[in-house]
Amino acid sequence: MTVSDRGQIVIPAQARRDFGIEVGDRLLVFGDLLHGLALARADDVIARHPGVGAIFAGGPTDAD
Numbered sequence: 030m031t032v033s034d035r036g037q038i039v040i041p042a043q044a045r046r047d048f049g050i051e052v053g054d055r056l057l058v059f060g061d062l063l064h065g066l067a068l069a070r071a072d073d074v075i076a077r078h079p080g081v082g083a084i085f086a087g088g089p090t091d092a093d
Contacts, residue, residue: 054091 030038040050048070050056055071075082 030041032038044050048082051068057069057071057074059069
């Protein structure tokens, strides 16, 4: 993937198909300075760890 001048990335179509990522899905970005970045579908994380849903209770935010 290539990062655009606006900081955007495009997830390749095959990866979206393989991981069931669809238009409108919310993704979480996890970061670790030693290991890098990881993406996860927010709904999957909340389903597996219901307590974290409270973190997102205010809805998505746009950091632009």
